[in-house]
Amino acid sequence: MDHTPAAGTSVRRKEDARLLTGRGRFVSDLALPRMRHVAFVRSPVAHGRITGIDTAEALEVEGVSAVFTGEHPAIGPVALRAQSALPGYVETDQPPLARGKVRFAGEAVAAVVADDRYLAEDGAEAVVVDYEPLTPTVCAWAEPTDPVHDPVHEQAPDNLLLSRTFRAGDVDAALAGAHVVVDRELTTNRHGGNPIECRAGVARYEAADRKLTFLSGTQVPWIVRTQLAELLDLPEGNIRVIAPDVGGGFGVKAVLYPEDVALCLMAMAMPGTALKWVEDRVEHLLAATHARDHRYVLRAGFAADGELLAVQADVWCNAGAYSVYPWTAGIEPLMAGGLLTGPYKLADYRCTVRGVATNTSPSGPYRGVARPSTVFAMEALMDSGARALAMDPIALRRRNLILPADIPYRMPSRLVDDSGAYEACLDQAIATFDLERWRAEQTRRRVEGGRPLGIGVGLYNELTGLGRAASAGPRMAFRTGHDACTVRINPDGAVTVFSGVTSQGQGLETTMAQVVADALGVAYEAVEVRIGDTDQSLWGFGAFSSRQAVIGGGAAHLAGEHVRGKALALAAALREAPVEDLDLRGGQVYMAGQEKPIISLAEVAKVAYLQSDRLPEGFEPGLEGTKFYDPIRGAFAAGAQIAALEFDPATGEIGILDWVCVEDAGRIVHPVIVDGQIAGSIAQGIGGAMYEHLVYDDAGNLATGTLLDYLMPTAGEIPELRIGHVSTPAANPTGVRGVGEGGTLAPNAVVAGALADALGVEIDDLPVTPARVWELMHP
Amino acid sequence: MKITLTVNGERHRLDVEPRRTLADALREDLGLTGTHLGCEHGVCGACTVVVDGEPVRACLMFAVQADDAAVATVEGLAGGADGDGTLHPLQEAFSRCHGLQCGACTPGMLMTAAHLLDTEPDPDRATIRAEMSGNICRCTGYTGIVDAVADAAARRARGLRARETS
Ligand code: FES
Numbered sequence A: 001m002d003h004t005p006a007a008g009t010s011v012r013r014k015e016d017a018r019l020l021t022g023r024g025r026f027v028s029d030l031a032l033p034r035m036r037h038v039a040f041v042r043s044p045v046a047h048g049r050i051t052g053i054d055t056a057e058a059l060e061v062e063g064v065s066a067v068f069t070g071e072h073p074a075i076g077p078v079a080l081r082a083q084s085a086l087p088g089y090v091e092t093d094q095p096p097l098a099r100g101k102v103r104f105a106g107e108a109v110a111a112v113v114a115d116d117r118y119l120a121e122d123g124a125e126a127v128v129v130d131y132e133p134l135t136p137t138v139c140a141w142a143e144p145t146d147p148v149h150d151p152v153h154e155q156a157p158d159n160l161l162l163s164r165t166f167r168a169g170d171v172d173a174a175l176a177g178a179h180v181v182v183d184r185e186l187t188t189n190r191h192g193g194n195p196i197e198c199r200a201g202v203a204r205y206e207a208a209d210r211k212l213t214f215l216s217g218t219q220v221p222w223i224v225r226t227q228l229a230e231l232l233d234l235p236e237g238n239i240r241v242i243a244p245d246v247g248g249g250f251g252v253k254a255v256l257y258p259e260d261v262a263l264c265l266m267a268m269a270m271p272g273t274a275l276k277w278v279e280d281r282v283e284h285l286l287a288a289t290h291a292r293d294h295r296y297v298l299r300a301g302f303a304a305d306g307e308l309l310a311v312q313a314d315v316w317c318n319a320g321a322y323s324v325y326p327w328t329a330g331i332e333p334l335m336a337g338g339l340l341t342g343p344y345k346l347a348d349y350r351c352t353v354r355g356v357a358t359n360t361s362p363s364g365p366y367r368g369v370a371r372p373s374t375v376f377a378m379e380a381l382m383d384s385g386a387r388a389l390a391m392d393p394i395a396l397r398r399r400n401l402i403l404p405a406d407i408p409y410r411m412p413s414r415l416v417d418d419s420g421a422y423e424a425c426l427d428q429a430i431a432t433f434d435l436e437r438w439r440a441e442q443t444r445r446r447v448e449g450g451r452p453l454g455i456g457v458g459l460y461n462e463l464t465g466l467g468r469a470a471s472a473g474p475r476m477a478f479r480t481g482h483d484a485c486t487v488r489i490n491p492d493g494a495v496t497v498f499s500g501v502t503s504q505g506q507g508l509e510t511t512m513a514q515v516v517a518d519a520l521g522v523a524y525e526a527v528e529v530r531i532g533d534t535d536q537s538l539w540g541f542g543a544f545s546s547r548q549a550v551i552g553g554g555a556a557h558l559a560g561e562h563v564r565g566k567a568l569a570l571a572a573a574l575r576e577a578p579v580e581d582l583d584l585r586g587g588q589v590y591m592a593g594q595e596k597p598i599i600s601l602a603e604v605a606k607v608a609y610l611q612s613d614r615l616p617e618g619f620e621p622g623l624e625g626t627k628f629y630d631p632i633r634g635a636f637a638a639g640a641q642i643a644a645l646e647f648d649p650a651t652g653e654i655g656i657l658d659w660v661c662v663e664d665a666g667r668i669v670h671p672v673i674v675d676g677q678i679a680g681s682i683a684q685g686i687g688g689a690m691y692e693h694l695v696y697d698d699a700g701n702l703a704t705g706t707l708l709d710y711l712m713p714t715a716g717e718i719p720e721l722r723i724g725h726v727s728t729p730a731a732n733p734t735g736v737r738g739v740g741e742g743g744t745l746a747p748n749a750v751v752a753g754a755l756a757d758a759l760g761v762e763i764d765d766l767p768v769t770p771a772r773v774w775e776l777m778h779p
Numbered sequence B: 001m002k003i004t005l006t007v008n009g010e011r012h013r014l015d016v017e018p019r020r021t022l023a024d025a026l027r028e029d030l031g032l033t034g035t036h037l038g039c040e041h042g043v044c045g046a047c048t049v050v051v052d053g054e055p056v057r058a059c060l061m062f063a064v065q066a067d068d069a070a071v072a073t074v075e076g077l078a079g080g081a082d083g084d085g086t087l088h089p090l091q092e093a094f095s096r097c098h099g100l101q102c103g104a105c106t107p108g109m110l111m112t113a114a115h116l117l118d119t120e121p122d123p124d125r126a127t128i129r130a131e132m133s134g135n136i137c138r139c140t141g142y143t144g145i146v147d148a149v150a151d152a153a154a155r156r157a158r159g160l161r162a163r164e165t166s
């Protein structure tokens, strides 16, 4: 039997059989014996001192067994603290349940444990909390003339948790020498990940052996375990974190939340009782992390031929009420400053970014982290530059792209770009889109009448698979460059993989199985993959920064190769054949020049585990191996999106007529999964550009607290997407580039750019809604 | 309150509080956790089940309202005529066309699509998009879902034609 590689083909996903038949294993579905349910009491005020909490009545409610507050001895001494060695970063505490004061509407103040969720909610309603209001801060860029009355954290009297200036070259001189200088002031709209399964956790503590099991829909089980060990004062090995099937993550679940810590602390206070908390959507909108609430004040200088000479930027990111663990309030501002210049060459750059605390839900990682905003900002500068120079906007972009000849290119923020495929993506996107045809249609409509049509374009780089030299996160206490993978051949010759990756829908069981099958030389069907359990796999940092295909995949490949070497060595010794002449394909060992296999992997495994009498000299029993992989740097993934949109003057309605995306995802392991990642992320990007907006009033109340006000796009709003690839293999074991986030990066720029192009205006604020379009068309 | 409901052909007697939703009765009391909850306020469609032939949002219906009703959930989709576990053509198509990623929206999508194909044998893509627009998917960008429903519909139409001509 010959071996067909699994990678590069769209094999049937390992996950599908259970997910399609309603047999998924989600935390929300778990039922353990004598399990009790938790409901949180959440603050109705944005900022206020807690003057009293009365739990007496709640404890009388039928079925309620306990009520915890921030002052409870089990909770009181503990606080999350996101750390960073960044100079000037102000460290602040986040209590599991509010202590002393509340800092945003929705913050958990107390928790009620009861026999079922209905009774827990009855109990929560009976908890009486008194607040003495403090002045809330909602906007992160209030005028400096407004003094901060009541800072969110006393450690940061001006509410500034972090600020940093990125500098390269001499911006003032470059601007002075520029042929044209353009200015833009932009804001982007707060929105969030909103996976269909909200957050969920089940915690159970066994006092006799001090063991805690925490089942959680987390994207980062090992990070969670490490931090829980510290907070709960338990040996790390006594904590088992399991992320089973998880119903979407998108970054929102890459945070260790106060509710998670509270749940574990309560479980420890109630040993032997499993406690379950399943967040509802209203809680999710209120208290899971938000993102993208930014302001950009920009100035750029261009030479007469269109060369981008200088960018000066001031950026404010609304960090919300807490610096999220582990990413800190720096997650968005530092990404904004580091990646603002995107795929464009630039020498002279100055960018000051700030993370500002406000009385709103904390900001955290959301697919694309800051770059949907920065790509919008950068493309707005390009469009303004083109207008000022009377140049074609696409020609101006081309003039400045990082090209293959420039690679490796050191960006002004000192990140090293290894891609250079931007122009290839752009060319293919333009050809697929048929730009000339759409330009002709645009002109036709201008002459003959019809809905105004605009063309928007967004070029971007996705920084993926970050190794230790460019590790994700702002100088945190750990470096996220590596993952581990164990490949085990079982006594029957089948393969079990224990991978450190986690999956929230990305199909990582499938991808890891493909990689291992090929590296080892067995059929895809012979490989089973275990993920998301800290007691099963050795190590993985988890799902963020589009890292797992690169890093987890790299580890899987190396481990597969390593075990292949072991199996072949044993086969060679058993058959007295030279190992260099042997090959493992489809689970059979072949000798060069012979058609029939000389031994099967199953036979080799049987000897390794069960027949030590047959084990040759120098071989230990067992057949498995573990490898770590760290790409040291990272792999940039290039992308280009271009779309045609029309705008209805009567209603402001926005119609997407065509949308093309071309990405360089490197070598592709599973084509359909890769396209699914791209399509899904474009849809989320379109949601953020046109529909999704978390709005606070001046008092800090969330005005968009249900899915009736917070609009996520459906099949009716998302257009047919045309996705293409240029595939330049990256320098890592599998040649892949990350693909999880890129799609989200362009839609802001594309939608705003198309509207600007259609109406000849500048779009400074997002989202682009029909109401906004209507206003612009009826000035 | 005591109620009787038939779920995927099996009769169950339950004693439920009047405020208990059908979704919670299915998930918690009957252990049928295939029906998912994404919002609990009637918008996302994850909880869609078919009650007496009509798709309903199980988060908006009280269990007592389903007294004496026949409920179809995702757990009953597969199984073929003789209960051998064969996947429903829609389940096959969702897998083939990558109509699911995390699987959280999938049960609701499948039940909505099953009802669509029962009532509209040959829908075009625009119809599929319109009919499926009461269900939110946060992962797929809908391409794979529309592909899957269109594929299942086309295969069924082909099968029907083949049967007619034979
Ligand atoms: S859970 Fe029922 S519609 Fe969302």
Ligand code: FES
Residues within 6 Å of the ligand: A196, A247, A248, A505, B099, B100, B101, B102, B103, B104, B105, B106, B136, B137, B138, B139, B140
């Ligand atoms: S597959 Fe995840 S929400 Fe649809």
